Structures are given as structure tokens and as C-alpha cells.
Amino acid sequence: DTAVSQTPKYLVTQMGNDKSIKCEQNLGHDTMYWYKQDSKKFLKIMFSYNNKELIINETVPNRFSPKSPDKAHLNLHINSLELGDSAVYFCASSQDVADYEQYFGPGTRLTVT
Amino acid sequence: GDSVTQMEGPVTLSEEAFLTINCTYTATGYPSLFWYVQYPGEGLQLLLKATKADDKGSNKGFEATYRKETTSFHLEKGSVQVSDSAVYFCALGGGADGLTFGKGTHLIIQP
Numbered sequence: 402d403t404a405v406s407q408t409p410k411y412l413v414t415q416m417g418n419d420k421s422i423k424c425e426q427n428l429g430h431d432t433m434y435w436y437k438q439d440s441k442k443f444l445k446i447m448f449s450y451n452n453k454e455l456i457i458n459e460t461v462p463n464r465f466s467p468k469s470p471d472k473a474h475l476n477l478h479i480n481s482l483e484l485g486d487s488a489v490y491f492c493a494s495s496q497d498v499a500d501y502e503q504y505f506g507p508g509t510r511l512t513v514t
Numbered sequence: 515g516d517s518v519t520q521m522e523g524p525v526t527l528s529e530e531a532f533l534t535i536n537c538t539y540t541a542t543g544y545p546s547l548f549w550y551v552q553y554p555g556e557g558l559q560l561l562l563k564a565t566k567a568d569d570k571g572s573n574k575g576f577e578a579t580y581r582k583e584t585t586s587f588h589l590e591k592g593s594v595q596v597s598d599s600a601v602y603f604c605a606l607g608g609g610a611d612g613l614t615f616g617k618g619t620h621l622i623i624q625p
Contacts, residue, residue, distance in 0.1 A: 405557075434612060442552075442601055442618040449612055457612060491557055501546050501607020505557035 404428050405506040407492050413512045414482055422477045422509045424492030432456075433475040434493040434503065435467060444491070450475050451498050479511075487513045516541045520604045520616035527594055528624050535589040535619045537578075537604035545608030547571075547580050547587040552601040552618070561589075561602070599623045 405426045414420050426433060434457075435447040449457035453469040464480040475492060492506040520537045527533060539547065546565045550558040562571030567582035576591045587604060604616040 442620070444558075444603065444615040444618070446612060493558075495612075498612075501548070501613055502560060502563060503613055505550075505559070507557045 405492055405494055405504050407490075407506040407509050409509060410507065411510050411512075413514065415514055416482055416484060418482050419478070419480045420482060420511070421479070422490055422492075422511070424475045424477070424506055426473055426492075426494040426504070426506075428494055428496075428504060430494040430504075431472055431497045432495045432500075433469065433472070434495075435475065435477050436491040436493065438489040438491060438508070440488070448475075448477075449498075456498060482511075482513045484513050487511055516545070516606055516608070516614045518604050518606055518614055518616035520602075520619050522617070523601075523620035524622050525619060526622045526624065529596055530593045531623075533589070533591040533594045533598075533621070535602055535604075535621070537587045537589065537616060539585050539587065539604075539606050541585075541606055541608060541614075543608055544582075545606040547578070548605040548607065548613070549576070549578055549587070549589050550603040550605060550615075552603065554600070558603065594621075594623050596623045596625055 408423045432451045434449045448467045450469045466478045469475045489508045493503040495503045517540045548563045549561040551561045562573040564571040564580035570579045578589045601618045605613045
């Protein structure tokens, strides 16, 4: 069983489109995260949710909107995609906010043309 | 704020060589320290961790010791294999932003 899964694995789209990436964890964790990894492999946290509530919201354009329908799911919706949004997006989860041991999904490679 | 500095790559070694990847950190309080590994085309996997000073984390032949006096958590392995080729991330946990990652070190092991 996959602990943290993401769909789709690859996403190619044109500038200006709106797209969503889905994430699910079956670990029973309370806290979920979204990270962006750029072409140089640098990882930066974007959002964190604990029990469906937003707890971390880094300086991210408001075109990015996370949604957590329940604590096992954290989806990322992106409006008006730009070339600079091209990256690999990782979802992760941890037992709770005080547990820094995180489990990562396989990533979604987004390419904006 | 918290930060992690690790050696730039790529690091290229021959099989069975000794590996050290340096990692130093800046943090307030007493963070937990982690090494994650990312194999090509995959997500990050936790390799090892240490939660307090002088703790040694170990896994798959890799080791790292939490050194508070030098604010370091260097990753070592006595004899690397081709299958160890990956990107290695040092990270600290303890701030308000969850995990803070270093920039990653690309390790290439040649047969």
C-alpha cells in the first residue's frame, strides 16, 4: 500500500490554465504539507494543514490554493498557471505538528508551456 | 531564522570509497536533525534522524551524529555502492515552519 500518493505524476499544461494536484495519505496522520522543488532540487515548503486547518502559509502567490476536505487529503489548486510554476510538487504528511518526521509522496512534475 | 547548509555537489566517488557529506545548521532551541534521500524520479525518503545532542542516527550503513558544539550533522558511510547514487538532503525540524531543508547534495558513485 502506498503511504502518501499523488495524482497525476506528470502534468503538462499551457500558461493561463487552471489545474489541480491531489494528495492522499493512508497513515492516519494529522498533518499534511505541500512543497515545491525547483530545477536545482531546492525544496521549499508552501503550505501545511493540521486536521484540515491551515497552519503554515509561506509567501506563495494567491493563485495557489490548498484545500483539505478531510485530514487524509490535501489538494493543491493552481489558477492562471505561469511558466515559473514549472517544478516538482511534493505532498508530505507527519503524525502531528510536533512530529518533524515527514513521509513524502512520489511528486508531481508540472510543466507549463 | 533556521537554516541548513550542506556541501554543494555533485560529489563523485568510486564504489567502496568512504563518503562524507557535510551539514551544518543554525537554529534556536534544540531542533531534531534528519537526512533524507531522493533517488532519481522518486520522492524523499527518511534515511536517518537524531533528536538530541550526541545522538547517532544510522540506517543502511549510513551514520550521522548530532554535534551541538559544532552545530553539525555530517553524513558518513564507510563503503558506498552504485545504488547509493541519489540526492541527499540534510534537514532540521523544530521551527514554526516544520522542516527546513538544505539545498541537497547530488552523489554519483561510479563502478
